[in-house]
Amino acid sequence: xxxxxxxxxxxxxxxISSERGKRPSDFTLxxxxxxxxxxxxxxxxxxxxxxxxxxxxxxxxxDANKPGWKLRVVPNKVPALxxxxxxxxxxxxxxDKMNGIGAHEVIIETPxxxxxxxxxxxxxxxxxxxxxxxxxxxxxxxxxxxxALIFKNHGxxxxxxxxxxxxxxxxxxxxxxxxxxxVDGALTYYRYKERCIFCDIVHQELEAGSRIVCENSEFVALxxxxxxxxxxxxxxxxxxxxxxxxxxxxxxxxxxxxxxxTLRRLDVVLENPAYNYILHTSPFREEDNEYYxxxxxxxxxxxxxxxxxxxxxxxxxxxxPEEAARFLREARIVRP
Amino acid sequence: xxxxxVVDDEExxxxxxxxxxxxxGYRVVCAANWDEARQALEHGRFDLVTLDIRMGEGPxxxxxxxxxxxxxxxxxxxxxxxxxxxxxxxxxxxxxxxVVKSADxxxxxxxxxxxxxxxxx
Numbered sequence: 001x002x003x004x005x006x007x008x009x010x011x012x013x014x015x016i017s018s019e020r021g022k023r024p025s026d027f028t029l030x031x032x033x034x035x036x037x038x039x040x041x042x043x044x045x046x047x048x049x050x051x052x053x054x055x056x057x058x059x060x061x062x063d064a065n066k067p068g069w070k071l072r073v074v075p076n077k078v079p080a081l082x083x084x085x086x087x088x089x090x091x092x093x094x095x096d097k098m099n100g101i102g103a104h105e106v107i108i109e110t111p112x113x114x115x116x117x118x119x120x121x122x123x124x125x126x127x128x129x130x131x132x133x134x135x136x137x138x139x140x141x142x143x144x145x146x147x148a149l150i151f152k153n154h155g156x157x158x159x160x161x162x163x164x165x166x167x168x169x170x171x172x173x174x175x176x177x178x179x180x181x182x183v184d185g186a187l188t189y190y191r192y193k194e195r196c197i198f199c200d201i202v203h204q205e206l207e208a209g210s211r212i213v214c215e216n217s218e219f220v221a222l223x224x225x226x227x228x229x230x231x232x233x234x235x236x237x238x239x240x241x242x243x244x245x246x247x248x249x250x251x252x253x254x255x256x257x258x259x260x261x262t263l264r265r266l267d268v269v270l271e272n273p274a275y276n277y278i279l280h281t282s283p284f285r286e287e288d289n290e291y292y293x294x295x296x297x298x299x300x301x302x303x304x305x306x307x308x309x310x311x312x313x314x315x316x317x318x319x320x321p322e323e324a325a326r327f328l329r330e331a332r333i334v335r336p
Numbered sequence: 337x338x339x340x341x342v343v344d345d346e347e348x349x350x351x352x353x354x355x356x357x358x359x360x361g362y363r364v365v366c367a368a369n370w371d372e373a374r375q376a377l378e379h380g381r382f383d384l385v386t387l388d389i390r391m392g393e394g395p396x397x398x399x400x401x402x403x404x405x406x407x408x409x410x411x412x413x414x415x416x417x418x419x420x421x422x423x424x425x426x427x428x429x430x431x432x433x434x435v436v437k438s439a440d441x442x443x444x445x446x447x448x449x450x451x452x453x454x455x456x457x
Contacts (some may be wrong), residue, residue, distance in 0.1 A: 039430050050429060166426070
């Protein structure tokens, strides 16, 4: 029988519909043809096609916007929001508006066109995390911004327009509603129990074990109790930590390892799926708190969001998270 | 005389571009899709390509752009499109510029002149 499950943080319900097909091989994966060959603006040697770099990790003695880099961050050539200008918040009758101010940056994670986060060296993945951190720290100094959303689209069906591995950052002048709801949900729980809800989730899940995918000394990867999507996987620090950018060097090493291991497990079980991941962290100006707990949510692109989901806010998930976690836990992955 | 390859799947657009760009003093060759464009690039020498993004057959303009830049590095390409969604495609960064598709070619001619280092028309 299908089961309705409630997300304890957001109060959102999902339908776990195990009759609909649950094994990895039951998914008709959307075609995600990788483009072969051709010029890529993100390749080493083609730096002239991008706006000047904001940040780069590069070999000593190499010039900015030239080859010799390991990772580059550049502004989006056609940004969703503009960096220059004032917010100019105004009311128009009952309506509110402001200028579309923000930062839209692209993190080019590697000069190697064919590398993926799952296949890169652990140090290269760690560099990606450091770049996220460095850009958040820099953008936080701009008092117009309230949140930095970092996300990755991997694969065409997940929205990636280039196969060259990259992530994006959009700094916003408002805290997005989805983030606000999650932070407020965590705060409500904290006020009631004086504990972080994510710490409680980590504690309970580690004890139960059935939704655990993998873990190391600092992090745990798990299938949440009420996942919207099949094989949705979260990576959380085991110890309470409200903001990603305050993570320690030791944690970045451990997170790089956990992220790679999780992506490799997804690659093995789901045959290199397209996916989105999103970094969830505390909004600017409330970074240091006891109620929110930063984490990464990975969503393989296996199902479509359609009328029912848009109309109800419910999601139908054909794979119980306990099954998904078991498949991922038992996957035989090759460690580098 | 500078040579321009016009790639567009609409015959009326190709004719318009050919007439106007010829009048502007360029040698113009037209291609209706990537296959024709590839053949033209193999057999002729061009100074610039104008490239439609949505083409009915074969690779779309963004994919054609990747191939042109791979096969002919340094050949300037101007994307010509009536659609904005291509802007979210990082592949479009390889183009030297883009203009909005219009029956008035003033902007396109200005962009071509700029890319070819000529005075504005």
